[in-house]
Amino acid sequence: MAGSNIVNESRRRFLKHGIGAGAGLTLGVYLPVATAQRAAAGPGKAGGEVIASSDFSPNAFVRIAGDGSVTVIVKHIEFGQGTYTGLPTLVAEELDAAWEQVRVEAAPADASRYNNLFWGSSQGTGGSTALANSYQQLRQAGATARQMLVAAAAQAWGIPAAQITVRQGVIEHADSKRRGGFGEFAALAATLPVPEDVELKTPDRFVYIGKPLPRKDSPEKTDGSAIYTQDIKLPGMLTALVAHPPRFGASVRSFDAARAKAIRGVADVVAIPSGVAVLAQDFWSAKKGRDALTVEWDEGEAFKRGTDEIMAQYRELARRPGTVARHDGDANSALASAHTSLAADYEFPYLAHAAMEPMNCVVKVNAESCEIWNGAQLQTGDQYAVATLLGLPPEQVKINTLFAGGSFGRRANPQSDYVVEAVSVAQAIDGRVPVKLVWTREDDTRAGYYRPMYFHRLQAGLDNQGKLVAWQHRIVGQSIIAGTPFESALVKDGIDATSVEGASNLPYAIPNVAVDLHSPTNPVPVQWWRSVGSTHTAFSIETFIDQLAAAADRDPVEFRREMLSEHPRHLGVMNLAADKAGWGKPMTPGRARGIAVHESFNSFVAQVAEITRGDGGSFTVDRIICAVDCGVAVNPDVIRAQMEGGIGYGLSAALAGTITLKDGIVEQGNFDSYPVLRINQMPAVEVHIVESDAPPTGVGEPGTPVVAPAVANALAAATGSRYYRLPLEIGSSGRPPA
Amino acid sequence: MxxxxxxxxxxxxxxxxxxxxxxxxxxxxxxxxxxxxxxxxxxxxxxxxxxxxxxxxxxxxxxxxxxxxxxTIEGIDSPAAKAVREAWLALDVVQCGYCQSGQIMAAAALLTADRDPSDADIDAAMAGNICRCATYVRIRKAIKQAARSLAGGA
The missing domain is CATH 3.10.20.30 (Beta-grasp domain)
Incomplete structure (x- = not known):
């Protein structure tokens, strides 16, 4: 990289203001536009869109203190996926720091320094991009810091830098037997010019990348000291619960706060655009106050239909061609002349994210600024939404990004819904005191922003040799992106890329392929949900492929293999999973296997599900054998954890996940009516990672979409029945005794 | 009061x-x-x-x-709780971490009552504790590891 890319922030500060002895080294890294755009293009096609890239963006990532501690400033939220471990690993690798001396700090909201390189000028986490977009950036930051520390030691010792080695946080000159820690040279290094060029390690010299370094966040998450939004308490702060309208699109007509205000601890009751907020000294008082509140809702604009009616409308829409997303050859003619043709309809429900920490947000507002404490996933979007509401410049909205108790996409709300609600409450009391907005589990489940419902119609034709010659895939469902700030980047020619991902890039070699899309609208708010479009496209495609293999009297693995010769990474994971699962070997009666393979977010995952039939049509999912190709495996243990977790999250939805509406009312509320996977339903999971030197890609999402079709294919193998709807609606009786 | x-x-x-x-x-x-x-x-x-x-x-x-x-999680220091916490760290059970205080309290109670739980015992004792990150595979392993460490230390 060119020397102009890197700036020594502490030297800048030094030159400007002077710094005292003992001050440490803080390095920033500039990525020139060309490099940023190459990074933004990412590996592979799906991430290859360059959204407007900002010019030279300084990003400060490393701080080395006089005590020798190395603080890595992480620009991405940690909500379980391992960013607070993976990103510091990249810095520590090139810096040759000892893992124990590395600390982690959340970056402030500042897109000029902490933008996601795959997202142009926006800071945020999503699409399994955190490690991928940081891979070069943070290694460069670490390598530059290392070279400057070495230069400082060389100057102090009066020897050539080339004779100095760095290992595990120790700077050493072997000949003179001199050694020192980073802290001893941090102040001197901070005054030095940034090197013209730094060399990154070749993989054979990696000491951390590829090794299972322990998670940085484990200690505080096992002793109760980790701080989430729910745990923030500021002086004078009030807790707010909001009564939301029972139907989407309704609003407050009037309310009577007298009984609520009579509850001990209740401080105020105020109307806000999204409902009526009750503010109290603590959660329990606010909850009792809200229970005592009487609100009359204006339902003139309210949505009063049910999910059955929505699905009927989608089914009707699917009779007509939609907007073309992919068109190879002539699928209609090929279908008409096929030797055998099959058709199948698939239905997918609304899904709530149901993160363990219900949505919440702490805000402090005054005339000139606003400070937010939040498990913020889209810092830049949240800054703009809040700035617009308050009439402030976005940079006056300070965001403290905290651990989030899960998100699965929910905290990346394009409308910043719950953040705006929290600020609205603070605004309604004139910023008198800080406010903590807390949603109950029921509020969280009923607030919308669901994974959309979808209807798929698939038709395919086989020739007389049993080869697939025609493929017609029609998708009907609300657009996640339309009407959001992401529309210009992600909706092209009427196609919301997130509605058809996984389908429009169907990897199988079929000469005639047509994919089209209907994006009907309705007032039920929708949003991305872990693995987004692949949550439904992987299921319909991979179960239909199995059905076609059966129609062609072919083994499902061999049938796929023949059509994947141009896709070695799909093939690689499928062959690995099949091999490790002993595909083709007989199983005991009542047991069966199913396979599925899918690419999402530039990572490739195949899974083999092993199931056992139980009594009365029930079944157990015994084991999932998972193979993943995510490029360089920076931390194999975190990758395994993400596959395990992604499988559990996908299986949860496959077995039981459904949000239904009746007359516009959401019928689910808590974990009794919206059941999620429990430990007794969790299969054993075996993860195999494909060795690769390709640039690393994400692992937070790609494990999720593959499990449902693998299980459904195993069920079909066991029962002879095909499954066209999620959830599977046949009882999972849990896990068999080991 | x-x-x-x-x-x-x-x-x-x-x-x-x-x-x-x-x-x-x-x-x-x-x-x-x-x-x-x-x-x-x-x-x-x-x-x-x-x-x-x-x-x-x-x-x-x-x-x-x-x-x-x-x-509470801040105060628990029984031998079972210490073994559980050590196993949780050794296996890096946590992901988002939000449910883990509850998981650790449940696991420590299980191992106090039953020093050698089977898979079925673990499932039965832990089925009331939801983890949306689905760290269940490691929770099972960690409880068994903690049980072994308690047995070894006894």
Whole structure:
């Protein structure tokens, strides 16, 4: 990289203001536009869109203190996926720091320094991009810091830098037997010019990348000291619960706060655009106050239909061609002349994210600024939404990004819904005191922003040799992106890329392929949900492929293999999973296997599900054998954890996940009516990672979409029945005794 | 005033007697390691020990906890709890971490009552504790590892 890319922030500060002895080294890294755009293009096609890239963006990532501690400033939220471990690993690798001396700090909201390189000028986490977009950036930051520390030691010792080695946080000159820690040279290094060029390690010299370094966040998450939004308490702060309208699109007509205000601890009751907020000294008082509140809702604009009616409308829409997303050859003619043709309809429900920490947000507002404490996933979007509401410049909205108790996409709300609600409450009391907005589990489940419902119609034709010659895939469902700030980047020619991902890039070699899309609208708010479009496209495609293999009297693995010769990474994971699962070997009666393979977010995952039939049509999912190709495996243990977790999250939805509406009312509320996977339903999971030197890609999402079709294919193998709807609606009786 | 004993310290609380113990711990005493997940005893994130037994603090009125020994994640230091925490660290069980206080309290209670739980025992004892990150595979492994370490140390 060119020397102009890197700036020594502490030297800048030094030159400007002077710094005292003992001050440490803080390095920033500039990525020139060309490099940023190459990074933004990412590996592979799906991430290859360059959204407007900002010019030279300084990003400060490393701080080395006089005590020798190395603080890595992480620009991405940690909500379980391992960013607070993976990103510091990249810095520590090139810096040759000892893992124990590395600390982690959340970056402030500042897109000029902490933008996601795959997202142009926006800071945020999503699409399994955190490690991928940081891979070069943070290694460069670490390598530059290392070279400057070495230069400082060389100057102090009066020897050539080339004779100095760095290992595990120790700077050493072997000949003179001199050694020192980073802290001893941090102040001197901070005054030095940034090197013209730094060399990154070749993989054979990696000491951390590829090794299972322990998670940085484990200690505080096992002793109760980790701080989430729910745990923030500021002086004078009030807790707010909001009564939301029972139907989407309704609003407050009037309310009577007298009984609520009579509850001990209740401080105020105020109307806000999204409902009526009750503010109290603590959660329990606010909850009792809200229970005592009487609100009359204006339902003139309210949505009063049910999910059955929505699905009927989608089914009707699917009779007509939609907007073309992919068109190879002539699928209609090929279908008409096929030797055998099959058709199948698939239905997918609304899904709530149901993160363990219900949505919440702490805000402090005054005339000139606003400070937010939040498990913020889209810092830049949240800054703009809040700035617009308050009439402030976005940079006056300070965001403290905290651990989030899960998100699965929910905290990346394009409308910043719950953040705006929290600020609205603070605004309604004139910023008198800080406010903590807390949603109950029921509020969280009923607030919308669901994974959309979808209807798929698939038709395919086989020739007389049993080869697939025609493929017609029609998708009907609300657009996640339309009407959001992401529309210009992600909706092209009427196609919301997130509605058809996984389908429009169907990897199988079929000469005639047509994919089209209907994006009907309705007032039920929708949003991305872990693995987004692949949550439904992987299921319909991979179960239909199995059905076609059966129609062609072919083994499902061999049938796929023949059509994947141009896709070695799909093939690689499928062959690995099949091999490790002993595909083709007989199983005991009542047991069966199913396979599925899918690419999402530039990572490739195949899974083999092993199931056992139980009594009365029930079944157990015994084991999932998972193979993943995510490029360089920076931390194999975190990758395994993400596959395990992604499988559990996908299986949860496959077995039981459904949000239904009746007359516009959401019928689910808590974990009794919206059941999620429990430990007794969790299969054993075996993860195999494909060795690769390709640039690393994400692992937070790609494990999720593959499990449902693998299980459904195993069920079909066991029962002879095909499954066209999620959830599977046949009882999972849990896990068999080991 | 309601008097409760938490982690060996007595707290005099000026709260309504129906306030769930969870909110007395979190909002009044300031012990935030115990988490709110559902408010209806459905998820286990709020699990604390009452006289050594696991209870869901989100539905237990604070008045019902007077005269009992309350232990939270911040205060638990039994041999079983130490073994559980060590195993949790060794296997890097946590992901988002929000449910893990409850998981650790439930696991420590299990191993106090049963030093050698089978898979079925683990599933039965832990099925009330939801983890949306689905760290279940490692929870199972970690409980077994903690059981082995307790057996080795006995």
């Amino acid at each position: 309601i008097s409760i004993s938490v982690n060996g310290s007595v707290h005099e609380l000026d709260v309504e007697p129906d306030m769930p113990l969870l909110w007395a711990l979190r909002d009044v005493i300031g012990l935030t390691g115990t988490k709110f997940g559902c408010g209806k005893s459905l998820c286990g994130a709020c699990t604390v020990h009452l006289d050594g037994r696991p209870v869901r603090s989100c539905i237990l009125p604070v008045a019902a906890a007077t005269g009992k020994r309350i232990t």
